[in-house]
Amino acid sequence: MAEFWIRIDTGDARHLAEKLHKLAHRGVPYATRNTLNDLAFEARKRWKGEMEERFILRNHWTVGSVRVDTAKGTILATMQSRVGSIADYMGLQERGGTKTGGKHGVRVPTAVAAGQGVGTRPRTKQVRGPNRMSAIQLAKVKQRSGSSSGQQVAAAVRQTIAAGKRFVFLESDQDRQGMYKLVGGKRKPRLQLVWDMSAGAVRVPSTPTLWDATNETRRHLEAFAVRRIREQLRLAGISG
Numbered sequence: 001m002a003e004f005w006i007r008i009d010t011g012d013a014r015h016l017a018e019k020l021h022k023l024a025h026r027g028v029p030y031a032t033r034n035t036l037n038d039l040a041f042e043a044r045k046r047w048k049g050e051m052e053e054r055f056i057l058r059n060h061w062t063v064g065s066v067r068v069d070t071a072k073g074t075i076l077a078t079m080q081s082r083v084g085s086i087a088d089y090m091g092l093q094e095r096g097g098t099k100t101g102g103k104h105g106v107r108v109p110t111a112v113a114a115g116q117g118v119g120t121r122p123r124t125k126q127v128r129g130p131n132r133m134s135a136i137q138l139a140k141v142k143q144r145s146g147s148s149s150g151q152q153v154a155a156a157v158r159q160t161i162a163a164g165k166r167f168v169f170l171e172s173d174q175d176r177q178g179m180y181k182l183v184g185g186k187r188k189p190r191l192q193l194v195w196d197m198s199a200g201a202v203r204v205p206s207t208p209t210l211w212d213a214t215n216e217t218r219r220h221l222e223a224f225a226v227r228r229i230r231e232q233l234r235l236a237g238i239s240g
Contacts, residue, residue: 027232029074031225036071038224040081043210043217044068047083050209055093056114058126062087083214096206104169105177105197107133112181113194131194136179139165153191161186167194 048063055062065087071079085091092099099106111120113131129135139160143152153170160168160182170191171177179195 023232023236023238026074027229027236029076029079031228031232032076033071033074033079034228034231035221035225036079036081037068038228039217039221040068040070040083042220042224043083043214046213046216047210050213054207054209056124056126058132062090065090083210085210090210092204093207094210095208097204098201099204100201101197101199104171105200106202107178108196108199108202110193110196112192118192131181133195136167136194137165138179139163139168141168157182157189157191161189 044066047066051057051063057063062085065085067084067086069082069084071081073079101107109123109127109131111123112118113127114123114125115128116123116125139156140163141156141159144155147155156168156170160166166182167179168182169179176193176196176198178193178197180191181194182189183192184190
């Protein structure tokens with residue numbers, strides 16, 4: 001009876017097994033951690049884009065407030081990456097809710113503050129520099145007791161002009177409470193409401209920019225994971 005002998009060299013198999021063992025204990029955690037971080041930075045990029053597209057931004061602070069906490073370590077159960085904002089008001093913008101004001105109500109900029117026409121709704125531009133709260137200098141107005149609302153407004157306008165100012169705070173039954181700008185000549189000045197402070201609280205609608213950004217990022221999870229797994233396979237000397 002004929003006999004056949006097959007010699008098997010197990011060196012390659014052991015070598016491959018060692019690579020797989022190394023991949024399982026080191027490569028997979030690294031691939032997972034890097035994927036989580038990739039997703040966080042991608043969400044940050046998309047969130048900034050959502051902010052710039054959907055908000056009227058006065059400056060770069062809101063977009064610049066976004067932060068990423070990266071995943072660390074090699075323990076899969078404790079890994080997490082996070083993206084968020086250090087600006088407290090972004091939570092209210094995201095979820096919606098009620099914004100309350102102080103003694104004189106919530107400060108809401110009008111279309112006039114943005115250089116748009118009186119009564120334009122909604123305001124679609126940012127507040128102009130001279131109309132920002134930090135730039136406004138109010139005239140000190142003395143009110144006389146017993147005067148009618150119209151008399152008080154007229155007196156406030158005269159005192160504002162005399163002080164060489166352009167802005168005055170008016171609290172009247174006939175007009176909306178807030179900061180007004182004097183426009184036109186001194187003989188026949190007109191009042192335009194720049195900051196409306198009539199309401200003690202205003203409803204802030206939900207604008208889920210972070211939610212939309214993270215949902216869109218999740219659609220790319222597989223692509224990020226595959227790239228990072230292939231990276232670890234190459235480092236381990238295993239074609240992938």
